[in-house]
Amino acid sequence: MSKHVVILGGGVGGTMVANHIARTIPEEIKNGDVKVTLLSNDQKHIYQPGYLFVAFNEAHMGQFERKEKTLLSPGVNLVIDNIVKIDKQAKKVFSDKGTAYAYDYLVISTGSVPTFDTIPGLAEDSHNFYTREGALKLRDALANFTEGKIVVTVDVPHKCPAAPLEMSLMLDDYFRVRGLRDKVDITYTYPISRVHALQSVADWAAPEFERRGINAETFFNLETVDTEKKLAISMEGTELPYDLLISIPTHRGSKVIIDSELGDENGFIPTDRHSLKMIGDDSIYVLGDATNLPISKAGSTAHYQTETVVHNIISELHGLPPRAHYDGKVVCFLESKMDEASFIEFTYNKPPQPAVPSEMLFWFKLAYNEMYWLFARGLL
């Protein structure tokens, strides 16, 4: 009898898992022993890390978008549908039109959603690079910004912890190149006592900020935005005036996870840190931003988790125990200028150490942006 693997979400994790399964067991799919269905609510596949480059007008949005269908192996059955309910007892997912999809194994890769409504005033008066519209709006605002105060705020939890630093360092270089740096005041804020969660990254970034004249305000947890007076106000009582406010927003799990009551209080799914199975359910795997794992929510995380999920599902399809273990591997490029980058790599057991920033690492990052489409297709 045919086994059905249903993958929910057409982002980095879902697309890679679907393609790798299809490419690893093509005969079983061809014979009808295994069916792989990818359910996505969007015809378009977006490479979200590209938004940072769009915001600085260093790239065009079209470079980071493809039709999902063009990325998939012929063995993957793509269905565009809006899934609103996961019923793990019945082993089915349901769309808003009432269509049911039964599964033997379900892969949840539904990502997360940036949220601006947790802080009064934030949605009305901030810019961001976490949505398509936000990146384009920020691009236009930066292109027309010639003098004044820019404040970068960071809410918790947030995606890719490297991004707030990258934004601030790139802002510095962006205005230097335009000959406006002496007219633009840049303030970076961070919720804890140092400028980054990772001690090694903080040790590298703090003197870099000082050298480049970027103000750093630590212990700053944004509580409210006074849109009249243009003040960012923290729960610690600090008030920062701004002309342009750039928000690193908090995020939560997707609506289908919250509505299906599969997530924690933020909508992230309790997940075994090694097997990547949903805790308490033997038929569901979770990867990428959808998990509750205490590691970076970044594309590379989903990328490395793909290997574990694919290996375990194929083992189970073959009647073998799922023995592959995810070791917590994450790799991040860290843009330090418009033409320079650093790089960090870590696992659950190996602490990170930032590489010396170089132009070569920057070019490697740009190359990865292009190579991503090969990874998504399961070719690399």
Next chain:
Amino acid sequence: MSTEIAKTVDARGSFCPGPLMEIIKAMKTSTVGDVLEVWSNDQGSVKDIPEWINKVGHELVYTENAGDYWKIAIRKMK
């Protein structure tokens, strides 16, 4: 006041965003008076979590060495 743990946050292996960020996240959705226990295998947590608690005005209930990791309990005060 009760020291019953309302929530345990297993942040072992969390280099990035790190145990302190995990506990800030958990605090946001907790109720005043709740005691949260965070597990960390990063020795830096023994310093930076109490430092943050002190700054924000929560209460450090205890710090306990559990072998190869630490258990740090915090009461949400506001």
